[in-house]
Amino acid sequence: MTITPSQTVGPFFAHALPYPHDWELVPPGHPGAITLEGRVLDGAGDPVPDALLELWLGRTGDRGALRRGDGGVSGFGRCATAPDGTYRFRTAPPAGPYLSLQIFARGLLRSVLTRVYLADVPDPLLDGLDPARRATLLATPLDTRSGDAYQFDVRLQGEGETVFLDF
Amino acid sequence: MTAPHPPYLSPGYRSTILRAPSQPPVPFRADPDTIELTSPVFGHEEVGELDADLTRGHAGEPIGERIIVTGRVLDDTGRPLRGTLLELWQANSAGRYAHDLDRHPAPLDPNFTGAGRCLTDDEGRYRFVSVKPGAYPWRNHPNAWRPAHLHFSVFGTAFTQRLVTQMYFPGDPLIPFDPVMQSIPDAAARERLVSSFSLDVTEPEWALGYTFDIVLGRTPVENP
Numbered sequence: 001m002t003i004t005p006s007q008t009v010g011p012f013f014a015h016a017l018p019y020p021h022d023w024e025l026v027p028p029g030h031p032g033a034i035t036l037e038g039r040v041l042d043g044a045g046d047p048v049p050d051a052l053l054e055l056w057l058g059r060t061g062d063r064g065a066l067r068r069g070d071g072g073v074s075g076f077g078r079c080a081t082a083p084d085g086t087y088r089f090r091t092a093p094p095a096g097p098y099l100s101l102q103i104f105a106r107g108l109l110r111s112v113l114t115r116v117y118l119a120d121v122p123d124p125l126l127d128g129l130d131p132a133r134r135a136t137l138l139a140t141p142l143d144t145r146s147g148d149a150y151q152f153d154v155r156l157q158g159e160g161e162t163v164f165l166d167f
Numbered sequence: 168m169t170a171p172h173p174p175y176l177s178p179g180y181r182s183t184i185l186r187a188p189s190q191p192p193v194p195f196r197a198d199p200d201t202i203e204l205t206s207p208v209f210g211h212e213e214v215g216e217l218d219a220d221l222t223r224g225h226a227g228e229p230i231g232e233r234i235i236v237t238g239r240v241l242d243d244t245g246r247p248l249r250g251t252l253l254e255l256w257q258a259n260s261a262g263r264y265a266h267d268l269d270r271h272p273a274p275l276d277p278n279f280t281g282a283g284r285c286l287t288d289d290e291g292r293y294r295f296v297s298v299k300p301g302a303y304p305w306r307n308h309p310n311a312w313r314p315a316h317l318h319f320s321v322f323g324t325a326f327t328q329r330l331v332t333q334m335y336f337p338g339d340p341l342i343p344f345d346p347v348m349q350s351i352p353d354a355a356a357r358e359r360l361v362s363s364f365s366l367d368v369t370e371p372e373w374a375l376g377y378t379f380d381i382v383l384g385r386t387p388v389e390n391p
Contacts, residue, residue, distance in 0.1 A: 058202025107182030
């Protein structure tokens with residue numbers, strides 16, 4: 001069968017797709033929680049204020065994917081960028097070295113899929129990239145004392161363009 | 168695999184110019200441990216019975232032409248995808264979104280938010296009740312109007328199958344002029360985004376029926 005074509009989310013997804021605490025895959029104070037934050041930038045280096053990011057840990061967790069109650073881990077989260085292009089997730093650490101991140105926005109006729117590596121490790125994907133492009137998939141630790149916060153910017157186009165994936 | 172999808176850069180749709188990646192996506196052969204082979208699973212406790220009826224949940228009835236939209240979610244081998252979450256969002260019948268930043272001077276409808284959710288049944292079928300959205304102007308180019316459309320968000324069984332698309336209505340005269348729809352190079356692929364009117368789905372004295380099937384991409388593990 002032939003696949004249904006993709007279309008942009010447009011600028012007005014924000015009355016439909018966000019849900020309460022969608023960026024918190026774990027509640028405040030969850031042991032081992034990490035924070036991932038950054039910006040989405042366009043080809044001019046300007047912030048993208050109307051992007052939606054989806055984070056997937058590769059496991060469902062012990063509560064619903066959309067449900068945000070007390071306690072528990074969700075494997076899936078969403079965050080819409082703020083007017084300055086910033087986003088933020090609080091999540092449990094992934095089982096492996098990376099998280100899977102998908103980005104939707106006005107002007108993206110298809111979503112883009114990437115990975116956020118929390119450590120620079122030998123890896124089948126990373127090892128196939130030239131060093132400059134490899135660097136775009138590496139999150140930067142923000143607090144080296146506890147290692148619990150990371151920064152990861154997404155550049156949709158141009159210099160430092162994030163590596164996007166096609167499986 | 169990318170064939171039916173629009174290219175990232177489609178200059179007629181102005182917002183792509185600074186947002187389209189300039190490098191092609193890196194092809195990557197998934198091994199069984201890659202997390203993109205899996206996908207979030209959604210439960211009935213997360214999606215309420217009424218979430219699929221966008222005409223309810225407010226004090227009164229929304230204004231507009233009541234519609235029923237139904238169809239199946241399938242993978243590219245034709246297998247129905249059961250328990251799949253669909254999310255729907257749209258403008259109201261006057262062509263205005265219930266969104267803070269929508270400045271189109273058409274009336275907001277206090278009885279219509281324009282967002283719904285639904286899980287597919289064992290046959291992969293979904294069903295929404297809503298009102299037909301209006302066309303609306305946008306500033307992409309002089310005299311630009313979007314055809315009436317519904318936005319659909321669909322999860323498959325793999326994170327790589329994730330799809331956001333738009334459903335259009337048959338016979339809409341704005342479709343040939345719309346750079347978003349026309350960004351899809353293949354005419355047959357564009358046609359798959361146009362729903363079909365169905366008298367079988369139509370309910371007498373109540374609502375017009377449309378059918379729209381959604382086919383998600385392959386999972387890497389099944390077709391390496």
